[in-house]
Amino acid sequence: MNIRRHKTKTMLVAEDFPGREVLSFYMGLKDVRRELKEIIRVLEGTDVSELDIETEDLKLTIKRGFAGTHDGMQVRALPAANQALPPDRTGAGAVEHGPKDAAPPAGVGVGVEAPQKDYLVITAPMVGTFYRAPSPEEPPYVEVGDVVEQGQTVCIIEAMKLMNEIQSEVRGRVVEIPVENGEPVEYGQVLFRLERL
Amino acid sequence: MIGRIIHLDEVDSTNLFARKLAERGEPEGTCVVAKRQTAGRGRMKRVWFSPEGGLWFSVILRPCVEARYTGQIGLIGALAVARVVRKIAGIDARVKWPNDVVVKGRKLCGVLAEARITGDRIEYVILGVGLNLYIGRDELPEELRDRATSVSIESQESQVLAGESAGEKENGSQETRTAPGSERSRGEMPPDVVLEHIMDEFDMLYGRYLAGGFDCILAELEPLCCTLGSYVTVVNGNERVRGVARALNPDGSLVVATGEAFVAVPAGEVTG
Numbered sequence: 001m002n003i004r005r006h007k008t009k010t011m012l013v014a015e016d017f018p019g020r021e022v023l024s025f026y027m028g029l030k031d032v033r034r035e036l037k038e039i040i041r042v043l044e045g046t047d048v049s050e051l052d053i054e055t056e057d058l059k060l061t062i063k064r065g066f067a068g069t070h071d072g073m074q075v076r077a078l079p080a081a082n083q084a085l086p087p088d089r090t091g092a093g094a095v096e097h098g099p100k101d102a103a104p105p106a107g108v109g110v111g112v113e114a115p116q117k118d119y120l121v122i123t124a125p126m127v128g129t130f131y132r133a134p135s136p137e138e139p140p141y142v143e144v145g146d147v148v149e150q151g152q153t154v155c156i157i158e159a160m161k162l163m164n165e166i167q168s169e170v171r172g173r174v175v176e177i178p179v180e181n182g183e184p185v186e187y188g189q190v191l192f193r194l195e196r197l
Numbered sequence: 198m199i200g201r202i203i204h205l206d207e208v209d210s211t212n213l214f215a216r217k218l219a220e221r222g223e224p225e226g227t228c229v230v231a232k233r234q235t236a237g238r239g240r241m242k243r244v245w246f247s248p249e250g251g252l253w254f255s256v257i258l259r260p261c262v263e264a265r266y267t268g269q270i271g272l273i274g275a276l277a278v279a280r281v282v283r284k285i286a287g288i289d290a291r292v293k294w295p296n297d298v299v300v301k302g303r304k305l306c307g308v309l310a311e312a313r314i315t316g317d318r319i320e321y322v323i324l325g326v327g328l329n330l331y332i333g334r335d336e337l338p339e340e341l342r343d344r345a346t347s348v349s350i351e352s353q354e355s356q357v358l359a360g361e362s363a364g365e366k367e368n369g370s371q372e373t374r375t376a377p378g379s380e381r382s383r384g385e386m387p388p389d390v391v392l393e394h395i396m397d398e399f400d401m402l403y404g405r406y407l408a409g410g411f412d413c414i415l416a417e418l419e420p421l422c423c424t425l426g427s428y429v430t431v432v433n434g435n436e437r438v439r440g441v442a443r444a445l446n447p448d449g450s451l452v453v454a455t456g457e458a459f460v461a462v463p464a465g466e467v468t469g
Contacts, residue, residue: 125317126265127450127463151315159464160268160295160449162310162322169316182435184464187265 120170122192124185128159132181140181147173147197154192157185172196198258198400200226202392209236212309212325215255219313219321223257230254230392237327239307245327246338251347252328252388256399259321260407264314267322268464269411269449270403271296271310274324276418277399278306282328283421285386285394288351291423294442294451294467298328299423303346305329326395330388349385412447419445424467429453431465438462 043051124130132140132155142154148168157164172194179191208214208231215229230253237247247253258270275292282290282298282305290306293299298306306328313320329347337345405413419425424442431438431453440455450463 125263125314126267128268129464153313159265160271161308161464161466162268162271162296162312164264164267164312164314167313167315167320180435184436 118196119175120172120194120196121190122154122166122168122170122194124157124187124189124191125166126157126159126164127187128157128164128185130179130181130183130185130191131156131158132177142174142177142192144174144177147171148192148194166191168192168194170194198226198403199396200224200228200257202228202230204389205229205231207231207233207235210234210238210325211253211255212238212311212323215257215323215325216311216321219257219323225257225259225321227257228254228392228396229256230389239309245307245309246341246345247327248332248336250331250336252326252330252391252395254392255323255325256396257321258324258403260319260403262319262407264312264317264319266411266448267310267312267314267319268295269406269414270312270322270324271308272418272449273402273406273414274308274310274326274399275306276414276421277395277402278308278326278328279421280417281391281394281398282306282348285391286348286352288348288355290351290421292418292421294422294424294445295449295464300346300351302423304344305346305348305351324399328391328395330391331385410447411449415445415447424451430468431462432468436465438465442467 039051132142134141134156142148142152148154148171150168150171152168153165154168155166157166174192175195176193177191178193179185179189185191203214205211205214208229211229211231211234213236214231215223215227218227218229232249232253234245234247234253237245237253239245260267260270262269272292272295275296275298279290279292279298282288288300290298290300293304296308296310297304298308306326309325309327310322311325312322329345331349332347334342334347334350337347402414402417422445425444427442429440429442429451431451438453438455438460440453440460442451443454443459444452446452446461448463450461451467453460453462
């Protein structure tokens with residue numbers, strides 16, 4: 001399941017449950033409350049266990065079937081942290097280059113686990129396609145077991161055909177690369193887990 | 198934004214040259230332009246045919262925007278080229294999302310932008326532009342003839358269509374080729390002057406973008422974007438989205454109506 005944002009709307013596209021049924025919601029911040037019942041109703045017919053939605057003034061978490069049980073649904077809605085700072089009143093020089101009304105990235109999709117505490121992580125700074133090598137013919141920048149130095153290029157994320165070389169901000173040994181080459185990645189998604197050295 | 202311009206007769210790739218400069222701290226605005234590239238590249242290191250007669254250049258940028266918006270820079274580059282070509286050559290150049298300029302479906306210009314990112318910070322963006330300027334159809338490699346075009350090819354066709362005198366047939370030498378188009382009937386605009394026009398246009402759009410965000414660019418871009426309204430297949434890594442391209446999002450991504458949902462596509466290869 002992916003959650004994608006555009007303009008005032010948060011779009012929910014779920015295509016990975018039986019029957020390939022596709023759901024889509026267009027939720028302005030008012031609509032989130034109005035459509036909450038509808039969201040829950042539709043989710044009840046799916047395998048989706050957790051759903052995070054963040055808009056300008058609302059952060060919404062829906063969890064269900066805790067620890068493998070199906071004991072109903074828990075809904076938590078909080079005012080988003082950024083609410084006190086509307087985009088049009090940001091300080092000098094701080095220009096929002098994305099959608100004017102977009103909240104800070106809600107980009108962590110359902111099913112993306114939080115990084116474990118003892119590991120350093122390198123996350124995706126943007127939405128795009130993950131590539132482990134500079135071109136299909138070349139070897140990957142890094143492999144599991146390699147030591148990554150600060151400033152070393154670890155991967156490419158292609159967004160709108162712009163090739164972004166991602167450098168590591170940390171030093172460590174790669175213990176896991178949870179994303180496959182060529183896979184789309186979301187903003188904030190963990191790309192590498194590193195063991196601190 | 199416009200800084201020094203470095204002219205080279207021949208280079209492997211202007212993007213590579215500009216990257217080396219950027220790594221050594223070259224400021225924003227420096228432009229590297231070459232008459233020929235011996236190893237011109239497209240995405241994923243595909244070969245980009247770049248003989249003399251084209252305009253091959255790369256600009257170093259250091260935009261103060263969040264890393265996740267780098268993709269917008271390539272679109273601004275493509276828009277600047279499309280607008281200049283329309284103005285100086287009078288041909289119907291359009292932006293094919295996200296980074297090409299095409300005329301009637303044939304590629305006129307490709308943009309290869311590369312960025313270096315640390316954390317959420319953009320170290321630099323190299324905006325590489327390859328514009329097929331004065332390259333005759335017979336000079337194009339055979340496999341590109343159906344897919345690529347040039348400013349000279351298109352202006353000649355538009356002149357013939359307009360019923361004007363077609364001028365002398367091109368004979369392979371750039372000086373004697375006629376360059377139709379309302380403002381240039383007495384000769385082709387030198388590549389350096391075309392570059393100046395593109396840099397001015399880009400500078401203006403980029404300035405607006407930095408001051409007001411990508412919203413300021415969208416209004417200019419949408420009417421010139423030939424992808425909108427057409428049926429597309431977007432291949433993004435292992436994902437494939439089919440549908441009608443409906444709009445551009447304020448972040449520059451493409452909205453595709455698949456019949457079941459609207460999907461915002463942040464990246465990918467568009468085929469018709």
